[in-house]
Each structure stands twice: as C-alpha cells, then as structure tokens.
Amino acid sequence: MNSNVTVSNDYADGANSSPNGNSHTHGLHNQYAHDRDGDHQWDISSEKDTMTNTSTCSLYDSRNQYERDCGSEAQNYHNDANTTKTKSKKQLNRFKRKEAKAKSILQKHEDKNVKLSEVPTNMLYVSNAGLGNGVSREHVYVWLSEFGKLQDIIMLDRKPYCFIVTADLEGANRISLESGNLIQHAGLEHHVEHFIFFVQEVPEVFLPNYNLPEGLLLLHQYVSEDSEMKNRQVRHYGYEFKYTTNNVDPEEPLDDSIPELCKQLCDRLIADGHMIEQPDQLTVNRYEPGQGIPPHVDTHSAFTDVIVSVSLGSQVVMSFSNNDDTRQVLLPRRSVLIMSGASRYGWSHGIVPRKIDVIQDADKGLTLSYRQVRTSFTFRKLRRAACECGYPKSCDSQNFGKQQQCRESALEKLTDDAARKLESIHVHQVYDNIATHFSGTRHKQWPRVVQFLNSLPTYSIVVDIGCGNGKYLTNDGSHPLFKVGFERSQELAAICQSKNYPIVQADCLATPLRDSVADASICIAVIHHLATESRRQAAIEELIRVVRPGGKCLIYVWAMEQSRPPTQHRDDMSSQVPAQGVASTYLKSGASDQCSDGKYMSTLDGHCQLPVHQNRTQFASKDMLVPWNLKKRPPKETPAVVGCDSCAIANSKVPLANNMRGNTLLADVANEKSDDNVVANEKARNLYHRYYHIFEEGELDRVCSRIPNCEVTESYYDEGNWCVILTKLL
C-alpha cells in the first residue's frame, strides 16, 4: 500500500453552483478509475494479506460476519475451552449493538433517503469514517483502494461517515468483507471501529454556502511570500484593543505606532482603493493550531467602517454569522480580508478553536485542512464620533450601550438585572421545564465528590447548594452526615421532596441559612450557570459564609478543557507534584478538534447573541447556550419516584426561602414579550437552551483567591470539570 498517493478526482467538472449559493456535486464523475488504470502505483494487489481482527460486516448474517470479522474473538467463542460462553456472548452482543448503532446513525443523518441494500451493490456506507470525525478523503482512499477500484468517495460536511462507489461489484464485496478497520489517520485519537454496508444509492453532496457576505472582499496572495513574517507575538500598535472591554481608549495611545512595513502595505491597499486612509490601530494575533477567537463584531463606536485583516502563515476558516445565516470563509495564507458594510457591522466574525477545518477543495470536494501557526494583522481606524451605520440592532452607538456581543467580556458588562434575566430564561425556566427528564439522567454520584463527603467527620452538617435532583443527599448509613439540599428550580426541589430528602427551595446567591451554620458546603455544577464573574464570586462567598471557620467547601464547574489530559494541573497548590485528574470522556470519539461552528441564538430581546454549543464537541466560546432536547435524550434511568409535573410544587411541601416568595428581588424577571417568546418557542420544540459560563484552567482559583476569608486547599481537574476545595479561615 502506498500511503503517499495523491488522490485526484475531477470535482470541478461535477460541481454546480445553484442560485441560492449552495452547490452540489453529482457523485460519479471523477478520475479514480482513469488514474488507477494509467498509474501502476494504484493497482490492486491481487495477493491480499490475511486480515485478522477486522470489524466490518455485511447485512446478511451478522453472526457469520462477526466470526469472520472479529477473527480471534469469534474463534474463542467456539474453540477456546477456557473462554466462558457468557463472555463471548457479551462480545457478540456488544458487536451487534455497535452494528445497530452504525445503521441508526445513517438513518438519523440521511433521513431515510439512503437505504441499506439487502443485495450487494457497488455503493457502500462506511461508518465512523467522515469529515465529522476527522477522517479525510485521502485516509479513506489509502485504506480502501487496495481492495477494489474506487470510483468515488463521497464525503459530507461534518458527517461521521462516508460513501464509497466502486467500479464493480467484486470491489465492493471485497471492501465489505476484507477491508478491516485498519484505517490510518492522524485526526483520530481513539480506536474507532468501522462498519461497512451496501446501500441502494448514495446521497447528493450539498456544499455549505461559500458565498461571501455582502461587503466582504478577500484578496488572494496580496502579500508576497518574501515579506511574510512568522511567529509574531500578539501585540497592539497605536492603541490597545482591549479584549476585556472589546474597546479602545482614545486617551491612551501606545508608545509603539504602526510599523513602517505595515504602513507600506496599507499605502498599497489605499492606492488599490481598498482602504480610505491610513489606520491608526493594529492588533497582531498569533494563533497556534487549536486556538481561535470567539465570534464578535468589532465594536461600532470604537472603529470606522473598513477593517482589514492580513493572514500570514496557516490558512484558517473564519465563520461569519448574522441572525439568519452562517458562512464559512477560508482565509488563505497571504490573503487580505476587507470587512466593510454588512460584513463589518451586521455580521459577527470568529475563528472556531479547533485543529482541523473542513474546506472545499476545487479538485477534491470537501476535505480537511490541518491548521498550523497563523498570524493575523488587523488594521483599524479609531472612530471619533458616534457610529451611524445602517445596522442599529448591532450598533452600540445607536443602542445606547445596550448592545451585547458574544464574547465573554461583553457578557461581563451585563448589568445585574440583565444577568438575572438571562439566568431566569436560560437556567431557571429551563430546569423547571426539563426537570423530570434531566433527573432521569442524573443518578451516578461522582467518585471524588463522594470522597470529599466521606472525608468529613461523621454527623457533620453538609449543605448542598444547587442540589438538583438530590443525588448527593442520600444517606446509606455507611458514613452518616446531616445533609440539607437547596435548589432554585421548584420542579427539581419537588423531586427531592418526593424522595424525602431535606430540601429548601432557595437561590444559591441568597440561601436562608445563618452564617457559619454548616461544617461543609458543596456546590456541584451550579456556578457555571451564573452570567457574570461578580455573580459567580458572590455565589462562592455565599458558600463560604454558611460554613463555620475551618469548614470546607467543594465546588465543581464545567471546564473549557475537555480533550487534553489534565496532567499539568496541580492538586496541592504548593506542591510540584502533578495531580492525576480524571480525564474527561465528554467529547465524542474523534471529536477533539470539532466544535459547534457558528450557530447563534438571540436572547435578552435581541441584545445578546450567544453561540449554541453542539453537544459532545469542543466549546467554541466561554459563554454558550447548551441544548437540552427533551425528545432526543430519553432518561437512561427512571427516577425511583417520579412525582414532578408543573403542579408538583403546589402539592408538595418544599419549604421556600423567604426571599423566594412573591415578586421579590429574586423572582423571575423574564416578563417582557419577546423573551416570553423565547421560552414559548423552546417549549413548543421541546428543545431548551441552558446558559453556561465555561471555566478556563486557573479561572476558578483566580475567582476564589479574591475572597478574603478562605483559602484554596485543593484544586484539581475531574472528568471535564475544574474543582476546588476551599477552607474558611479561622
């Protein structure tokens, strides 16, 4: 097998551009057959090595297939006297489950348009081998072309599978029976099994809309190769563009103005009619593979119309979004991007933090682009008067400062009222609506939380703030503790009540507890639902307030870092010994570089656009809406006592904290019409969006370090969460 083959096919011929900007290719015309005929290096070797331990299967007889495919495992089933039948049956069942899953993924994604075929055809569905899980066309070609003449490899945008068209039935048969799962690809970190089935037809390829947003101009190879600079540090010239406020201070010019070399480039851009005048502000960003910039609109009041970004080093995909649409724009190396008009004012732009982009290649159709270091030079001109653009909805000048953008800094500027409103719509109301379903998926206690509880002296008083369905309020008698739960959601509180747990309905920012009343407090997966840092800090202060001096407090929040092993993090802040944090299994296999790209939801009456997270992919931003689908994710377990519906609270006896009664400070504030619509819409679709602030490494410790009467005694990473144990000072 030659792994250096360059796959070439003629997609350009087959590609059509339709008037709506979507283009599609009609599968079969390409040059695989031609190239392979003409070039010996692609000939099929007729002596096929004996394959063992393969995991492909055909449709007919999965048991026989299993024996063929799982080689040694299947042989054990019959031959090895020491292997118990039950174990092998388990393996067979596991295999069948995976096989069924591979089929159901096809049905789910292709909406039953692509049907499996009972009889052999020259078209195959290959599971777990698509752009969506980091497998490229080349990987598939190198893997499968030796078994049969390939006529086409159909890769679909973000799908975790592909389709193969072979020149003849024999090739398809050999691929189905012999190819195994020995695919070699750099993108996958985990072992993935592939299942291959015959299909009746292959789907059409719909390409994403690559048309540029109005007002956007991309000049290719504008910078010569010679003048390309490498590995510059992130720096500002002229004025600092403060990412914390997303703004500049015109009263504070920097000592360094824009370098001469850059001015020469801008002179050229002016002479070519792309810029009106020399800019006075420059930001240089250097991106390592995997790094990005959250979606944002460069603040209208800070800069004039034309914003220019020069790309050096690696090419990258930039996502542009407005309320209705998302466009992926490939920024090649040495290109210049000119954002003006709608693209500058009405669309947000950002770079998803991932290592691999899916791009459209003129020759190969959709393919993968592995990022390398990229340095961008963003030139802007400070605006000295209010912005009067034609995009008032996204204009901070015309919105009297109410405009909120998606990046964290912008959320940090939320007033307390706006933050409470966001939490009311996207936390409290969501949990009330999904309580039963959510509770059905929340039974397993996390071992390190249990370890913390077991480390407390028996009969300690423990308060669980934001206790959800009360999964830590159990007392099996092995390590007795006095536990009381506090929960903001009345429906979740009702579930706790139905299980006879001691429960009070209360908000984590204002529990009805006296100072220093408990020996310990725990707050698991709660603080990330608060929308500003000051509110997150206030919640931690509350956890400290209620424990006695010397008492302890355990906090878990969702971590931005979901893919890397957390070995750098230290358990004990003063020690040099790396902690053995438990790695996260949150990302779906092979998705370490995948993240949601470019879906947004408008909330707070249109003043705040938040990116929508795609479950089990990398987080694209620090502040996100995470979907909860009542239809798609049935509870894994049914709670022992289900007594929760919308009137549950009325019938239950959940004590209510005083400050939760009536229309008080903490009552929901979502009473404006358009936000009511958000909630009604979510209800109608059974699809809810929970707000999350995703914590970066060190962020939780930083917030805790600002609280005077406590110290961080332990800080660790546990299955996708950043965690601290605080001790209240004596």
Ligand SMILES: O=C(O)CCC(=O)C(=O)O
């Ligand atoms: O890296 C880029 O090309 C864009 C950077 C950017 O959008 C910014 O700094 O505001």
Ligand SMILES: [Fe+2]
């Ligand atoms: Fe920008």
